[in-house]
Amino acid sequence: MIDHSPSRVWEIVGTPELYSRFVPVISWCQVVEPVERGRGPRCLIRLTPQRGALTQARIHAGVYRAGAHVVWSGDEHQRNWVSIELHDLGGDRTELVVRLMMPEVPDTFADLLSPGAVKRGVRELALRIGEHLSGRPSGSPHLRDDAKATTLGTTSILVRAGVLSPGRPDKMARQLRSLARWGATVAGGYQASAARVPNAIALHDERTTRTFAEADERSTRLANALAERGVRAGDRVALMCRNHTAMVEAFIACGKLSADVLLLNTGLSATAVAKVIARHEPVAVLADDEFAHIVDRAPGEFLRISTWPEAERGYPTVDELIKDASATRLKPADRPGRIVVLTSGTTGVPKGARRPTPKGLSTAASVLARIPLRANDRIVVAAPLFHTWGLAGMQVGMAVRASLSLVRLFDAEETLRTIAEQRCEVLFAVPIMLQRILDLPERVRDRYDLSTLRVVASSGSALSGSLVTSFMDAFGDVLYNLYGSTEVSWVSIADPADLRAAPTTAGRCPPGTEVAILDGKRRPVPPGVDGQIFVGNDMLFDGYTDGGTLPMSDRLMATGDVGYLDADGRLFVTGRADEMIVSGSENVFPRPVEEALAALPQVFEAAAVGVPDPEFGQRLAVYLVLRPGARLDADDVRSYIHQRLARFAVPRDVYFVDELPRNATGKILKRLLNDDTWPMAPPAHDD
Numbered sequence: 001m002i003d004h005s006p007s008r009v010w011e012i013v014g015t016p017e018l019y020s021r022f023v024p025v026i027s028w029c030q031v032v033e034p035v036e037r038g039r040g041p042r043c044l045i046r047l048t049p050q051r052g053a054l055t056q057a058r059i060h061a062g063v064y065r066a067g068a069h070v071v072w073s074g075d076e077h078q079r080n081w082v083s084i085e086l087h088d089l090g091g092d093r094t095e096l097v098v099r100l101m102m103p104e105v106p107d108t109f110a111d112l113l114s115p116g117a118v119k120r121g122v123r124e125l126a127l128r129i130g131e132h133l134s135g136r137p138s139g140s141p142h143l144r145d146d147a148k149a150t151t152l153g154t155t156s157i158l159v160r161a162g163v164l165s166p167g168r169p170d171k172m173a174r175q176l177r178s179l180a181r182w183g184a185t186v187a188g189g190y191q192a193s194a195a196r197v198p199n200a201i202a203l204h205d206e207r208t209t210r211t212f213a214e215a216d217e218r219s220t221r222l223a224n225a226l227a228e229r230g231v232r233a234g235d236r237v238a239l240m241c242r243n244h245t246a247m248v249e250a251f252i253a254c255g256k257l258s259a260d261v262l263l264l265n266t267g268l269s270a271t272a273v274a275k276v277i278a279r280h281e282p283v284a285v286l287a288d289d290e291f292a293h294i295v296d297r298a299p300g301e302f303l304r305i306s307t308w309p310e311a312e313r314g315y316p317t318v319d320e321l322i323k324d325a326s327a328t329r330l331k332p333a334d335r336p337g338r339i340v341v342l343t344s345g346t347t348g349v350p351k352g353a354r355r356p357t358p359k360g361l362s363t364a365a366s367v368l369a370r371i372p373l374r375a376n377d378r379i380v381v382a383a384p385l386f387h388t389w390g391l392a393g394m395q396v397g398m399a400v401r402a403s404l405s406l407v408r409l410f411d412a413e414e415t416l417r418t419i420a421e422q423r424c425e426v427l428f429a430v431p432i433m434l435q436r437i438l439d440l441p442e443r444v445r446d447r448y449d450l451s452t453l454r455v456v457a458s459s460g461s462a463l464s465g466s467l468v469t470s471f472m473d474a475f476g477d478v479l480y481n482l483y484g485s486t487e488v489s490w491v492s493i494a495d496p497a498d499l500r501a502a503p504t505t506a507g508r509c510p511p512g513t514e515v516a517i518l519d520g521k522r523r524p525v526p527p528g529v530d531g532q533i534f535v536g537n538d539m540l541f542d543g544y545t546d547g548g549t550l551p552m553s554d555r556l557m558a559t560g561d562v563g564y565l566d567a568d569g570r571l572f573v574t575g576r577a578d579e580m581i582v583s584g585s586e587n588v589f590p591r592p593v594e595e596a597l598a599a600l601p602q603v604f605e606a607a608a609v610g611v612p613d614p615e616f617g618q619r620l621a622v623y624l625v626l627r628p629g630a631r632l633d634a635d636d637v638r639s640y641i642h643q644r645l646a647r648f649a650v651p652r653d654v655y656f657v658d659e660l661p662r663n664a665t666g667k668i669l670k671r672l673l674n675d676d677t678w679p680m681a682p683p684a685h686d687d
Helices: 006-013 014-021 114-134 150-159 167-180 186-196 212-228 246-259 272-279 289-296 318-323 361-368 388-399 410-421 431-439 466-477 496-501 590-598 634-644
Strands: 026-033 041-046 056-064 069-072 081-088 096-100 140-143 201-204 209-211 236-240 262-263 284-288 301-308 339-342 353-354 378-381 403-406 426-429 455-458 479-485 487-494 514-518 531-536 556-565 571-576 582-583 586-588 605-615 618-627 653-656
Touching: 006 081, 006 096, 006 114, 014 041, 026 388, 026 634, 081 514, 096 114, 096 571, 114 496, 150 361, 186 201, 186 212, 186 246, 186 388, 186 605, 201 246, 209 212, 212 246, 212 318, 236 246, 236 272, 236 289, 246 301, 246 318, 272 289, 284 289, 289 378, 289 431, 301 318, 301 410, 318 353, 339 634, 361 388, 361 487, 378 388, 378 410, 388 403, 388 426, 388 479, 410 426, 410 431, 426 431, 431 455, 431 466, 466 479, 466 586, 466 590, 479 496, 514 556, 571 582, 571 590, 582 618, 590 618, 590 634
Parallel strands: 201 403, 236 262, 236 284, 262 339, 284 301, 378 403, 378 426, 426 455, 455 479, 618 653
Antiparallel strands: 026 041, 041 056, 056 069, 069 081, 081 096, 140 514, 201 209, 339 353, 479 487, 514 531, 531 556, 556 571, 582 586, 605 618
């Protein structure tokens, strides 16, 4: 029994898109044909009776009496059906009656279909629906990894990854001494690897290859050269570089000096760089020659060094400094150098976020628990190193003594060529890079042997469900998606099993991480309800360099996103809290609209934003990039959204544009979509 009227209970029972929030075995459900007079909806549904087991089917509502009764049956297996009836008991009470007949299901469903399991499942369903409608949080409002981040658990993960493995006693001793002295910093990690595997390839770019021993010696010489020119512990050194070996050597050198590293986004304008440098006052700027004209315009007196020489500019190069410098080893300072990462800058000039020093190998173990990297992997790092995800690729790769192939200028086919020629096992990329790889003609992709590729790790912006499914269909179940931010590091990680089950999921927490979905008063939300996402782990940032921080609830930090947990404990991100619009009295998030549009075969890219509306306060506008040769009009778009989402999610303004504005990591700059300075076509239709 549920203490609500049948009409309230029907809000859930009659909305199959919500089923995954209340039934653990249902991971995804999409309406493909809406309710029409005389018949119920048709849907695609995915069922996951066990971890890694997946069944997808088309179902239809053969009986559909709104507010009272629905019977779902399979299109393929007509003998399988589930009946859900709502009996009005009066006094705002409803009896939920579930009957089912399942003669044609896989053996993996056997345990779920026993009489006892079915009764427990119906009771739990009624309880969750009641809590949802009453606004009561369930007993477990938080999402945690089942395996606690214990010393034993961390050791087990590191042994499985090969980070801790037998070796020559003298090399193991030097490795452990380096980590003990320098901690789990970039300087400590690369010195430990140099002690353990000195002749293994550490870094590779289009110009050079370095072993761990070479990277260790060169970074020591560079650190001494910078010290001779006045760089001291606690000073800030800015890097404005693309991915290459000199950037990593500069990283290590700053770590050996205990200097803070300020990472400058290579896509920033000269004005933005000038403001960032004026605010952070670095004593030195190491930059590729292509950015020298931007650095030249920055105010202040600071040392200028070339990291990727292309022209004679009069600045000393990294190689010149290393050539004449001492190889005397340095001692760690009391405080290790910090890394300052700039926020993405999608809403203006970016702020600096101080990243914490990793707390030993347990930090790497948290990621390795969900993304199965192994010792000595060959990793292609295409995500920019100035971005949190590229930085994570370097740091986690360092922990497993990986050989990093650094992609200076991303090209989809060249990336595949690198993976094939170097027999790489791992690719670190941002979603737009995966889209560009997938957009290559199949005949081009087939030229390259990618049989060694075991992990494609993505982060940095949302992955659309259509991209997830298409990418894994093309390259196999190798995709791992990390949801996080510069401020909170990681929140959750979706592995291939998660993404097959629910392509839009953000996944599950790694060990040592906790997630809560809270309302505006910092209280846990009821089951299936959207709320603000808060996260706690050991790598929450130390605040912005201007003194600001993010809201906290106890030990948990706000991500700025809104989302929900499904009944099986997967996290879903609905959208940014500051992107929500109120149209009339309804709350609307752009992301579900973007997800729906991205599934259209004619659509290459889609973005949705709120715009002012004199009648409703705000309304949705969508911006679409069509695939070459595709045709679509505004009425088609509205009709399509109307069939799949609520009425208030239907966009009134539809724009067709040649491209969407993006930053250097491929994230769409939505603030520019309504900017008069951004060129675009007039709206296809505006009611």
